Amino acid sequence: MQTHERGEVAIRTCALSMGGAFAAAALSREPVVTAAAHVFAGAVWIMAWVATLGGWTITRRLSRASSGGIAMGSWGWGHVTDTAGVSVAFLSAAALLVASPLLGLWLPMPRVSARGEKGDMLEDPEVRLPLTERSGARVVEIEYRVARRNARSFRSLMQEVQLFRQRNGAYGWAIARDIADPELWTKQLSLPDMA
Known part of the structure; x- marks a missing residue:
């Protein structure tokens, strides 16, 4: 099923x-x-x-x-x-x-896009600080290197990822392109504490 x-x-x-x-x-x-x-x-x-x-x-x-x-x-x-x-x-x-x-x-429940449903789109980040339920909110920053010809489709994909992440509790979402290095994109989001 x-x-x-x-x-x-x-x-x-x-x-x-x-x-x-x-x-x-x-x-x-x-x-x-x-x-x-x-x-x-x-x-x-x-x-x-x-x-x-x-x-x-x-x-x-x-x-x-x-x-x-x-x-x-x-x-x-x-x-x-x-x-x-x-x-x-x-x-x-x-x-x-x-x-x-x-x-x-x-009127069945709406289907959610299959993209991002499994949550295994990215590997878990390297964590050097032991996290507990009382560690508080987390800020995640991920850098992407994207060819200029793929910039528009990358931005569209990131908007879909944004919806998926927000549905799972992320907030403070931002995606930015480095003006000195146009192939470098930085995604930043905050995750609430787990308590």
Whole structure:
């Protein structure tokens, strides 16, 4: 099974699992069962983010991508709860979650360009300083020697690499050409600490 298909299956499985957990929470009259359903739904929520984002960027991406959605969802479901009650709100959310895999058949998750997906485009840099989770942010600088006739295509490729790196948490991206040596290009980016 290809990576894209595994991600699609993971998202559908998470939606169905969360729908079941929401229904269990709505129908439960036992606090322990309700709490367990909420814990399960939270775990599935995190697994959905792991399946779509992967790696150590989850917390950053989760905070950026979902803040507005969480605010709007809280407002909307709050109104449903005020109008119809908690059980109806949870059962409505459960029904939408269970139905959402059908939406995925019509609007599947977007494919990401195969270029750069494996992350093995470059060798690991030589590191002479032992790095730990508390080492802080890192600045990476890589020099490239590119023939003048390839400069335009190199710049286009670096823009694609920039998107890949930013998707994985890099920031402060810059690519510069040395005006004294036009075949020398320097790429600089910062990587967040791993804590």
